[in-house]
Amino acid sequence: MFDVFALGPTGWGDEMLMGAVMTVLVSTSSLLLGITIGIVFAACKLSNFFILRAIAEVYTTIIRGIPELLVIYLLFFGGSSAVMYLAKIFGYMGYIELNAFTIGTIAVGAISGAYSTEVIRGAVNSVPKGQFEVGKTLGLSGYSLYIKIIFPQVARIALPGIGNVWQITLKDTALISVTGLVEIMRQSRIAAGSTHEPFIFYTAAIILYLLITRLSNIFFDSAEKKYSKGYVSKDAL
Amino acid sequence: MRLDLMYESFFKIVEGVPLTLQVVSISTILGIFLAVAVALMRISGSKLMSLPAYYFVYLIRGTPLLLQLYFVYYGLSQFEFIRESILWPLLKEPYWCGIITLTISTGAYSSEIIRGGILSVSKNYIEASGALGLSQAKTFILVTLPITVRQALPAYGNELILMVKASSLISIVTLMEITGIARTIISKTYAPVEIFLVAGSIYLVINFIIVIFVNLAERRLGIEKAT
Numbered sequence A: 001m002f003d004v005f006a007l008g009p010t011g012w013g014d015e016m017l018m019g020a021v022m023t024v025l026v027s028t029s030s031l032l033l034g035i036t037i038g039i040v041f042a043a044c045k046l047s048n049f050f051i052l053r054a055i056a057e058v059y060t061t062i063i064r065g066i067p068e069l070l071v072i073y074l075l076f077f078g079g080s081s082a083v084m085y086l087a088k089i090f091g092y093m094g095y096i097e098l099n100a101f102t103i104g105t106i107a108v109g110a111i112s113g114a115y116s117t118e119v120i121r122g123a124v125n126s127v128p129k130g131q132f133e134v135g136k137t138l139g140l141s142g143y144s145l146y147i148k149i150i151f152p153q154v155a156r157i158a159l160p161g162i163g164n165v166w167q168i169t170l171k172d173t174a175l176i177s178v179t180g181l182v183e184i185m186r187q188s189r190i191a192a193g194s195t196h197e198p199f200i201f202y203t204a205a206i207i208l209y210l211l212i213t214r215l216s217n218i219f220f221d222s223a224e225k226k227y228s229k230g231y232v233s234k235d236a237l
Numbered sequence B: 001m002r003l004d005l006m007y008e009s010f011f012k013i014v015e016g017v018p019l020t021l022q023v024v025s026i027s028t029i030l031g032i033f034l035a036v037a038v039a040l041m042r043i044s045g046s047k048l049m050s051l052p053a054y055y056f057v058y059l060i061r062g063t064p065l066l067l068q069l070y071f072v073y074y075g076l077s078q079f080e081f082i083r084e085s086i087l088w089p090l091l092k093e094p095y096w097c098g099i100i101t102l103t104i105s106t107g108a109y110s111s112e113i114i115r116g117g118i119l120s121v122s123k124n125y126i127e128a129s130g131a132l133g134l135s136q137a138k139t140f141i142l143v144t145l146p147i148t149v150r151q152a153l154p155a156y157g158n159e160l161i162l163m164v165k166a167s168s169l170i171s172i173v174t175l176m177e178i179t180g181i182a183r184t185i186i187s188k189t190y191a192p193v194e195i196f197l198v199a200g201s202i203y204l205v206i207n208f209i210i211v212i213f214v215n216l217a218e219r220r221l222g223i224e225k226a227t
Helices: A013-046 A050-065 A068-089 A100-125 A129-137 A142-179 A184-195 A198-227 B003-014 B017-042 B047-062 B065-078 B094-119 B123-131 B136-173 B178-189 B192-220
Strands: none
Touching: A013 A050, A013 A100, A013 A142, A013 A184, A013 A198, A050 A100, A050 B136, A050 B192, A068 A100, A068 A142, A068 B136, A068 B178, A068 B192, A100 A142, A129 A142, A142 A184, A142 A198, A142 B065, A184 A198, A184 B065, A198 B047, A198 B065, B003 B178, B003 B192, B017 B047, B017 B094, B017 B136, B017 B178, B017 B192, B047 B094, B065 B094, B065 B136, B094 B136, B123 B136, B136 B178, B136 B192, B178 B192
């Protein structure tokens, strides 16, 4: 029963593991893109300009209100032409095709960006007002105030929330399989189709996802512990 | 932007709305029963009950819904004994596989919401109803449950929206709901942006209506909005 998972050309073991590596890679790059988007849009949401707040509000409402699959279809079918359109403005006339990894990263990154925006906005809001005031009193410019005083605290408070976003992002990458990127989901479909053993390959895929979830939980827990040094936990108060 | 195409495809995509709503409401209703059962198992205090419930929730929340759908639709049908069982008429239909998968998924997620709601009921209320001579079952139905509903409703509203979004996945097993139709039109017309806007707006309207209803229910139950 398990010889279908043999490593090398006789089995699917190494292919499935490569699929897991691809899932981790695309999830990680999507999360990083998502956090970057999240920082920008959280800044928009907290800004004094109505237009910026409105743009950020529209973005998070749309992404959180429509299915992820639609976003992926939009970028899968429209991504390359959008990039070519932009390239034309800059004078490049050639044909550009985005690969499945890039499309997947942009799509899932845009989705996880909306969730990150809320997490980061909440974290900035929960930094005590006094911290901003003290920074200003010390004569710090807006830039140093945010980079040196606010950002480290935001990072600490946002960490558990980012852990949740990671979980959502990881699961959303399974949807990229419809664009042909060979990650866990796609690989187990291919293997299931060619061996006529769907049950065992989908079970293997389930185990791989649970394993990644477990390992990332351990990572986020230890990171949380590390950055909470010197803080009294709420439970202890 | 091709407005005529958007106008035309709107009427085609809207035809998928009944299927989306049907699948969402059937699985939501079935899912509530599953969720209450799982939540009660989790807080039962006996390891024999709470551990299976814990692992069930862990399994469902830790894996992608698409994988669960493939597992039910393709994975289970591999076995002879399932193809010969009385469940086969259900399991061979993508429609029922979609409903089963969505029910299990929302059951797991909502059980956590319900569990949180039950645990938030103050011990004093339980003791008070005991002192008034109510039986355990009566205490649960008359005291714990109404408070749980109040506590859990805001989070459950989010779960409903997640369900509407999740239902789009059944288009992958050939069901022609909103996303399925949208995808077909995109691959025919190659106008992803226009179709995305149309299908996306339909989803936003559905979710907006859900938010309005949940808010009405919250007001009726006297839940104060946390601002």
